[in-house]
Amino acid sequence: MSGCSKxxxxxxxxxxxxxFKLITGTLSKDKIEDELxxxxxxxxxxxxEQLEAQTNFTKRELQVLYRGFKNECPSGAVNEETFKQIYxxxxxxxxxxxxxxxxxxxxxxxxxxxxKFEDFVTALSILLRGTVHEKLRWTFNLYDIxxxxxxxxxxxxxxxxxxxxxxxxxTYPVLKEDTPRQHVxxxxxxxxxxxxxxxxxxxxxxxxxxDDNIIRSLQLFQNVM
Amino acid sequence: xxxxxxxxxxxxxxxxxxxMPVANCPMPLAPADKSKRQxxxxxxxxxxxxxxxxxxTLERYPDTLLGSTEKEFFFNEDTKEYFFDRDPEVFRCVLNxxxxxxxxxxRYECISAYDDELxxxxxxxxxxxxxxxxxYKDRKRENAERLMDDNDSENNQESMPSLSFRQTMWxxxxxxxxxxxxxxxxxxxxxxxxxxxxxxxxxxxPCGTVPGSKELPCGERYSVAFFCLDTACVMIxxxxxxxxxxxxxxxxxxxxxxxxxxDVVAIMPYYIGLVMTNNEDVSGAFVTLRVFRVxxxxxxxxxxxGLRILGYTLKSCASELGFLLFSLTMAIIxxxxxxxxxxxxxxxxxxxxxxASFWYTIVTMTTLGYGDMVPKTIAGKIFGSICSLSGVLVIxxxxxxxxxxxxxxxxxxxxxxxxxxxxxxxxxxxRVAKTGSSxxxxxxxxxxLLNEALELMGTxxxxxxxxxxSLIESQHHHxxxxxxxxxxxxxxxxxxxxxxxxxxxxxxxxxxxxxxxSSQPGLTxxxxxxxxxxxxxxxxxxxxxxxxxxxxxxxxxxxxxxxQPSLTTSRSSLNLKADDGLRPNCKxxxxxxxxxxxxxxxxxxxxxxxxxxPASPGPNTNIPSIASNVVKVSAL
Numbered sequence: 001m002s003g004c005s006k007x008x009x010x011x012x013x014x015x016x017x018x019x020f021k022l023i024t025g026t027l028s029k030d031k032i033e034d035e036l037x038x039x040x041x042x043x044x045x046x047x048x049e050q051l052e053a054q055t056n057f058t059k060r061e062l063q064v065l066y067r068g069f070k071n072e073c074p075s076g077a078v079n080e081e082t083f084k085q086i087y088x089x090x091x092x093x094x095x096x097x098x099x100x101x102x103x104x105x106x107x108x109x110x111x112x113x114x115x116k117f118e119d120f121v122t123a124l125s126i127l128l129r130g131t132v133h134e135k136l137r138w139t140f141n142l143y144d145i146x147x148x149x150x151x152x153x154x155x156x157x158x159x160x161x162x163x164x165x166x167x168x169x170x171t172y173p174v175l176k177e178d179t180p181r182q183h184v185x186x187x188x189x190x191x192x193x194x195x196x197x198x199x200x201x202x203x204x205x206x207x208x209x210x211d212d213n214i215i216r217s218l219q220l221f222q223n224v225m
Numbered sequence: 226x227x228x229x230x231x232x233x234x235x236x237x238x239x240x241x242x243x244x245m246p247v248a249n250c251p252m253p254l255a256p257a258d259k260s261k262r263q264x265x266x267x268x269x270x271x272x273x274x275x276x277x278x279x280x281x282t283l284e285r286y287p288d289t290l291l292g293s294t295e296k297e298f299f300f301n302e303d304t305k306e307y308f309f310d311r312d313p314e315v316f317r318c319v320l321n322x323x324x325x326x327x328x329x330x331x332r333y334e335c336i337s338a339y340d341d342e343l344x345x346x347x348x349x350x351x352x353x354x355x356x357x358x359x360x361y362k363d364r365k366r367e368n369a370e371r372l373m374d375d376n377d378s379e380n381n382q383e384s385m386p387s388l389s390f391r392q393t394m395w396x397x398x399x400x401x402x403x404x405x406x407x408x409x410x411x412x413x414x415x416x417x418x419x420x421x422x423x424x425x426x427x428x429x430x431p432c433g434t435v436p437g438s439k440e441l442p443c444g445e446r447y448s449v450a451f452f453c454l455d456t457a458c459v460m461i462x463x464x465x466x467x468x469x470x471x472x473x474x475x476x477x478x479x480x481x482x483x484x485x486x487x488d489v490v491a492i493m494p495y496y497i498g499l500v501m502t503n504n505e506d507v508s509g510a511f512v513t514l515r516v517f518r519v520x521x522x523x524x525x526x527x528x529x530x531g532l533r534i535l536g537y538t539l540k541s542c543a544s545e546l547g548f549l550l551f552s553l554t555m556a557i558i559x560x561x562x563x564x565x566x567x568x569x570x571x572x573x574x575x576x577x578x579x580x581a582s583f584w585y586t587i588v589t590m591t592t593l594g595y596g597d598m599v600p601k602t603i604a605g606k607i608f609g610s611i612c613s614l615s616g617v618l619v620i621x622x623x624x625x626x627x628x629x630x631x632x633x634x635x636x637x638x639x640x641x642x643x644x645x646x647x648x649x650x651x652x653x654x655x656r657v658a659k660t661g662s663s664x665x666x667x668x669x670x671x672x673x674l675l676n677e678a679l680e681l682m683g684t685x686x687x688x689x690x691x692x693x694x695s696l697i698e699s700q701h702h703h704x705x706x707x708x709x710x711x712x713x714x715x716x717x718x719x720x721x722x723x724x725x726x727x728x729x730x731x732x733x734x735x736x737x738x739x740x741x742x743s744s745q746p747g748l749t750x751x752x753x754x755x756x757x758x759x760x761x762x763x764x765x766x767x768x769x770x771x772x773x774x775x776x777x778x779x780x781x782x783x784x785x786x787x788x789q790p791s792l793t794t795s796r797s798s799l800n801l802k803a804d805d806g807l808r809p810n811c812k813x814x815x816x817x818x819x820x821x822x823x824x825x826x827x828x829x830x831x832x833x834x835x836x837x838x839p840a841s842p843g844p845n846t847n848i849p850s851i852a853s854n855v856v857k858v859s860a861l
Contacts, residue, residue, distance in 0.1 A: 022547030042288075042347050044295050066298040067310075068233055074344040090237045090701065091708070092662045093716050103240050120236070127239035135242055142243045160247060164712055170722040171714040174729070183712075187247055208246055217245045217252040220707075221238050 043076035045117040055121050056129035062121065069117055077114040080104050094168030102162060106142040128221060133205065135218050140204050151199040156184050234697060238704055248711035256699040270306055274313040282323050289347040291323065315342040322348065330357035336364040374641055394472035414465055415528045421458035422522050424451060459495045462488065462521075484527060491521040534638060538631040545630075549623040553590070556619055560586045560612040567605040574601065585609075590616025666705050667718055669698065 045051065051062055070076070072086055080101065087100035107115045107123050126134050141147070145155045160180045167175065191199045191207045208214045245252070270276065286292045299307045309316070315334060319342065322328040330339065330353055343350055353361050388396065397407035428444035428451055444451050466488045473479035494514040526532040539546065561582035568576040575598045576582045585598040589612050600609045709715050717725075 022544065023551040024548070044293060045298075047294055048297050063298050063300075065235070068236075070298075070345070072233065074341070074347075086233055087237065087240075090234070090704065092659050093666075093705075099243075103243065106243075124236060124239050127242050128235070136246075139243055139246055143246075159243075163244060163247065163708070164714075166708060167712055167714055167716065170717050170719055172717045172721070172725060173714060174722075174725060175714060179712075179714075183247070183249075186249060191246075204246070213248075213251045214245055217248070218242060220252055220255050221242065 043116050045076070051118065051121060054118075055125035057121065057125060065121060065124065066117060069120060077116045078104075078120070079114050083107075083115065091166045091168075093170065094166045096166045098158070098162035098165055102142060102145060102159060105145070106138070132209070132215060132218055136205050136208050137201070140201050149201065151204070152197065153184060153188060156187060156199075157181065160184050160187070234700055234704075238700065241704055241707055244707065244711040248707075250710050250713065252710055253703065253706050256696070256703050271309045271311060271313045271316045274316075275306075276316065276320055278320060278323065285323060285326075286348075291319075291346060293347075295347075311345060312338065312342060315339060319343070319346050319348065322352075327354040327356075328352050329354060330361040332360060336361070336368050340365075370637070371644070374644065391472050392474070394468065395474060398469055398472060410465075411528070414461065415525070417458050417461045418521055418524045418528075420454065421462075421518075424454050424458070425518050425521075455495060458521075459492050462492050462524075466492065484524075487520055487523045490517050491524060494518055530638070534635055535631070538627070538634050541634070542627045542630045545623045545626045549620070552619055556590065556615060557583055557586045560590070560608070560615075563608050564600060564605060564612070567608050568600055568602055571601045571605070576600075576605075586612060589613045591620065592617060663716070664718060665698070666702055667716060669702050670706070670716075 045066070048059055048062060052059055057065070072078070073082055083104045084097045084100040087103065088096045090096070104115065105111070107119055109119060123138070126138050130138070140151070143151045143155060143159050145158060157180065160183050164175060164180050188199070190211070191204055193203045193206065283291045290296060296307055299309055301308045315338070318329055318331060328348065340350065350361065397404055397410070401407045401411035429442050431440045432443035432446045433440070466485070469485070470476060470479060479485055494517050497514055526536060561579050564585060565576050565579045565582045568574045576585065588595050589609060592613060600606050705716065
């Protein structure tokens with residue numbers, strides 16, 4: 001009963017306050033808290049020299065990269081939504097959001113939820129200028145969704161499904177339901193040496209280095225910058 | 226593709242490394258960077274306008290872009306200046322902020338463009354000076370409302386997939402335009418509301434006399450008829466209320482809402498009347514309950530948007546109305562007291578008490594002046610005239626505020642309606658832009674393959690057919706090509722996809738046709754096996770194939786041609802016929818279309834022939850096949 005009476009008293013006080021505000025004409029006062037916008041979290045990258053030392057890019061290339069980065073994300077950090085939007089612009093046919101999601105988590109090494117310019121440039125440095133070993137390690141990290149050091153069939157299935165989603169609906173030949181699954185089976189046959197259902201980093205590195213196609217295609221984007 | 230996003234293309238291409246281990250086929254070659262790769266430093270400043278200022282001026286605010294080391298990223302070594310590819314007009318305001326310490330908002334500037342620029346330079350909008358702050362806030366609020374409106378209507382559009390029956394019903398109730406049934410229901414209820422209100426009104430009109438008794442109102446004369454009408458209306462209202470209650474997503478919230486309370490109040494008197502039929506004591510109370518039936522007229526507010534706006538205005542002007550009421554009460558009490566004491570002296574005065582004077586004060590202040598109570602003493606008359614003059618003032622003051630609120634809300638509603646009307650055109654524009662981008666890829670794929678074929682043929686002096694694509698575009702297309710390779714599927718446009726589906730369903734008929742590859746569009750083959758399947762079909766007859774088929778075959782053959790340089794058969798066939806087919810056609814600026822002969826099941830032929838010829842500029846040439854390798858190049 002005491003709780004009820006307390007509530008009643010509170011309600012009565014509120015009612016009296018409302019009447020008072022009504023009389024004095026201050027009913028709809030703009031709350032000050034609403035006016036203060038959430039200040040934008042602005043992040044500034046480290047200096048140009050430090051970044052040049054940490055990555056394999058020259059100053060010019062860093063400048064070009066930063067300008068593009070800053071254009072899309074003036075606040076200095078990309079969140080997942082913006083990342084997905086940017087990536088989706090390159091693949092207008094299908095739905096790039098899932099692959100962008102996995103990419104984002106591969107870029108966001110510290111799992112903070114936003115990719116800063118340093119993270120961005122570090123990952124790009126590996127992808128474009130790194131050794132084959134580094135690239136393959138990065139790709140392994142991308143496929144390993146839960147970051148436990150192993151790729152199992154479900155993770156691979158998710159990744160391959162995300163890649164197929166980017167194709168969209170209008171493809172030739174027509175995409176069937178089990179096409180991704182077949183693709184994953186082929187992949188596992190090649191990669192999983194000891195047939196235990198998971199691919200470790202060593203198995204992955206070994207199998208990729210045996211395949212000339214993969215090695216050659218990794219070098220494909222050398223001259224992207 | 227937006228120009229700004231083009232800067233992210235290196236990132237997207239680098240991210241494509243993630244596909245490499247998954248892909249089974251080798252990737253196409255990257256486009257060669259023919260032009261000397263220069264930094265895209267354009268020697269302009271803030272898009273051409275050079276601004277000059279001291280360094281210390283900029284360093285006054287070290288937590289902004291211009292005041293910190295972030296601007297080094299924009300430094301141009303060659304011309305020794307900082308280049309920003311932004312709007313010079315807004316930059317003027319930004320630079321003035323550094324100079325004077327006050328940030329101004331130019332009235333002609335679009336609010337979102339201005340916000341973007343401020344965000345880029347790292348300046349918080351809160352420091353806009355007082356002179357421009359109000360304007361900025363107003364524009365910002367309008368923009369936010371517009372965005373919310375768009376989001377709401379988007380959400381409404383997108384919540385299509387598989388709504389439960391209950392949800393569809395609720396949607397039908399809330400937006401009667403969604404289905405014809407809902408519209409019918411809407412109009413029927415509106416009609417019955419009108420009937421019920423008119424009945425209530427006509428019921429009390431005196432309706433002629435029954436001989437031998439006094440004049441009766443119609444309600445009592447034709448009581449049965451009116452009772453039937455009332456019953457019918459209440460039935461409809463009850464059913465409607467119950468249906469709404471069933472369909473509401475949150476029943477508790479629905480019961481508490483104003484409209485449902487009005488509904489309940491409108492139908493309760495009838496049921497209460499049914500319960501207490503002829504009990505003499507409470508029938509008096511029951512009669513007063515009938516007055517609540519007039520609340521049915523408020524049900525019209527669901528049907529009329531203007532009523533809703535009025536109600537919303539009153540709600541939003543609650544503080545002004547409250548102030549009006551309070552000041553009026555104050556004035557009434559003051560003047561009533563004064564009038565009472567002024568008229569106390571006169572005999573037979575109607576001002577018997579202060580509450581009795583309230584009536585006089587109200588009537589006078591609102592300038593009604595019935596004349597049933599008038600002051601007789603001189604003092605009373607003086608105070609009475611002061612009362613009427615002040616009444617006009619007190620009432621006239623809050624009214625413009627209410628009116629302006631109403632006008633603002635009304636215009637907002639009108640703008641929302643206009644936006645909704647333009648929404649279709651806007652969405653169509655967005656869709657066109659999107660398909661334009663994907664079509665560009667498909668077109669350039671064919672052009673690009675044609676170009677490669679030409680190059681490989683070794684005719685460098687010929688100009689590449691089709692318009693040249695920029696480096697960015699060719700890189701983007703290479704990226705899409707890699708995706709095709711990774712998944713072993715190709716992009717095609719919508720019409721061809723539908724043709725494929727149609728054909729695959731046609732193929733389900735049992736027949737004696739020879740299976741051609743195109744008859745099994747669902748077959749997922751690797752690029753290697755596809756090639757071998759291809760060559761087995763060419764030796765067949767050279768029935769003119771449909772253009773559609775040619776597209777399919779063409780694209781597959783060309784892909785083999787470009788990616789397997791060691792394969793000689795298809796290449797030689799390209800060389801063979803390409804010479805004849807292409808040379809004369811290339812010389813003319815027209816693009817020719819050629820047809821690849823593939824075996825067509827005879828039954829499908831008439832259907833194929835009857836398809837309308839495609840709208841392509843060149844003629845459909847049909848060169849008879851000499852050898853088995855009739856491969857003609859088709860370009861759109």
